[in-house]
Amino acid sequence: MRAARPIEARPTEARMTEIVFPDHTNHLGTLFGGQALAWMDEAAFIAASRYSRCTVVTARSEQIDFHLAVPKGALVELIARVVATGRTSMQVEVEMYREDLLSGDSDLATRGRFTMVALDPHGQPTPVPALSA
Template sequence: MTIEERIQRSETRIFKAVFPNTTNHYDTLFGGTAMQLMDEVAFIAATRFSRQRMVTVSSDKIDFTRPIPAGTIIELVGTVAKVGNSSIKVHVDIFIEQMYSEQREKAISGEFTLVAIDENKQPVSVVK
């Protein structure tokens, strides 16, 4: 399988409902919760690409362009953006969907770098 095919197959999509227990005092999704969900999607996408142990080593600029209100549905989309020797950069977007309409908009985007490790926690090649 080519790198491009592996990138395509590793795209990861997760849907969540935004409930009050995940919101802040403004009744919008707490930023830390959004970042946790984004890191999880990045981890899954990188693991699906490499099929190896992966750990997050950095998160790059994360842009919060729209607040995510309680009572909406969010879709997180993780896509492998770059493949290095032992690292994978994953771009993650969060889209807001209104529950009772077709309205959809991008709210947050960011990039996460993950590294493949062996059983001794040493970096290994992401492509076997």
């Protein structure tokens, strides 16, 4: 039987790792911006869901900055953090790092902010806990 994790503060962070396969790339052999946004939205969804323990939906994506192209074959690590809460919403910042699989070199490729809204079982916005300092 597996031991339960001790009760701690609500998790505010989620991490994902993906690899950029050819079907994720454009004609230049770099990651499609839309694929990057999809992975970032997924990471934001996981972070907000874990924090609120509710079903969540994306209400807004904003200030998406593409710093570096991500080539085919690279790993990407996405780090999503709940950084602020409203009554029913959460602001989630997501950073996407590109990593060379062979050398291990890693650089910030993309950064963005997402607003996620918590929903009750009837699909209506529901309150989320305030973010602790």
